[in-house]
Amino acid sequence: MFIVPERDIADLMTREAAFDAVEKVFAAMASGDAYNFPVVREAIGHEDALYGFKGGFDRAGLTLGLKAGGYWPNNLEKRGIINHQSTVFLFDPDTGKAKAMVGGNLLTALRTAAASSVSIKHLARKDAKVIGMVGAGHQAKFQLRAALEQRDFEKVIGWNFHPEMLPNLEEVASEAGLPFEAVALEGLAEADVIISITSSFDAILHADHVAPGTHIACMGTDTKGKQEVETALLGKATVFTDEVAQSISIGEAQHAIESQILRAEDITQVGAVINGTHPGRISDDEITLFDGTGVGLQDLAVAAAVVDLAVAKGLAIEVDF
Ligand code: NAD
Numbered sequence: 358m359f360i361v362p363e364r365d366i367a368d369l370m371t372r373e374a375a376f377d378a379v380e381k382v383f384a385a386m387a388s389g390d391a392y393n394f395p396v397v398r399e400a401i402g403h404e405d406a407l408y409g410f411k412g413g414f415d416r417a418g419l420t421l422g423l424k425a426g427g428y429w430p431n432n433l434e435k436r437g438i439i440n441h442q443s444t445v446f447l448f449d450p451d452t453g454k455a456k457a458m459v460g461g462n463l464l465t466a467l468r469t470a471a472a473s474s475v476s477i478k479h480l481a482r483k484d485a486k487v488i489g490m491v492g493a494g495h496q497a498k499f500q501l502r503a504a505l506e507q508r509d510f511e512k513v514i515g516w517n518f519h520p521e522m523l524p525n526l527e528e529v530a531s532e533a534g535l536p537f538e539a540v541a542l543e544g545l546a547e548a549d550v551i552i553s554i555t556s557s558f559d560a561i562l563h564a565d566h567v568a569p570g571t572h573i574a575c576m577g578t579d580t581k582g583k584q585e586v587e588t589a590l591l592g593k594a595t596v597f598t599d600e601v602a603q604s605i606s607i608g609e610a611q612h613a614i615e616s617q618i619l620r621a622e623d624i625t626q627v628g629a630v631i632n633g634t635h636p637g638r639i640s641d642d643e644i645t646l647f648d649g650t651g652v653g654l655q656d657l658a659v660a661a662a663v664v665d666l667a668v669a670k671g672l673a674i675e676v677d678f
Pocket residue numbers: 465469491492493494495496497517518519522554555556557558561576577578579649650651652
């Protein structure tokens with residue numbers, strides 16, 4: 358089997374490879390070639406940690422495996438390592454033999470950014486010029502970098518619950534040579550594309566903060582109880598997701614489903630748009646909303662891509678297992 362340690366991922370993986378891997382696996386999910394296994398997530402009663410598994414099988418890409426990991430809140434303070442820790446394990450679908458073990462921390466940020474980026478490619482208006490960010494933490498920087506590659510954006514605007522974190526967004530905007538402006542939530546109406554990526558448990562973005570024709574990628578809500586967007590906005594929007602089962606249970610749509618503003622059958626997998634079986638955006642005034650909940654198959658897809666890159670460059674560690 359091959360080992361690709363966390364320390365090598367940054368030099369091997371590219372945003373383009375992550376984008377391609379995630380776009381392909383979303384397409385495979387929508388055509389029924391790939392499916393995710395039920396997610397396990399447990400409070401293990403040690404170090405206040407949340408630990409779990411996200412897995413799946415992609416028959417088209419022949420990728421089988423799981424991501425194991427979670428959140429250790431004391432890591433940074435006690436040990437100087439990041440609180441989110443994960444590792445991806447890939448197996449040979451023909452034999453069940455372990456195929457690869459891959460550091461999953463950076464890959465998680467890259468695959469999450471790739472997901473919103475895929476949604477922007479397929480759902481945002483082609484003439485989108487202003488991108489708005491809600492959130493300015495670790496993931497937000499990855500999200501913005503990937504999104505900026507999808508349209509000819511001319512300006513970045515942003516709002517964050519903790520305004521002192523906004524320079525994170527300004528840094529990414531200036532890397533791309535774009536101006537950045539901190540705005541009030543009402544100011545987000547200027548945006549053609551909005552990404553929300555926070556750990557909020559209350560709606561931040563309201564329906565009247567969003568102009569007609571906007572594409573919104575809701576990326577922060579990945580757990581029961583979290584919320585970034587007012588339910589009325591899901592009522593007004595055409596709603597897409599990575600996986601409907603997760604969208605209605607742990608994603609942004611959970612609240613709109615509970616309050617009967619939205620039905621599960623109103624939500625479309627973005628893979629259907631990629632495959633051409635759903636038209637996606639049909640008018641310039643339509644609000645499209647992508648509920649990116651984060652599925653195990655995304656992790657497996659980017660891990661498989663990085664193993665290929667590591668093998669090609671002679672950097673994968675091979676062990677007899
Ligand atoms: P982070 O701690 O670096 O940043 C947290 C962000 O949330 C900051 O912008 C912060 O200001 C904001 N925030 C914190 N408390 C808030 C509150 N009460 N109200 C509004 N905003 C608040 O975290 P991160 O690594 O950037 O992760 C952000 C979110 O993304 C988390 O909720 C995480 O679970 C989620 N996430 C989702 C996926 C996915 O696939 N959908 C993948 C990875 C992370």
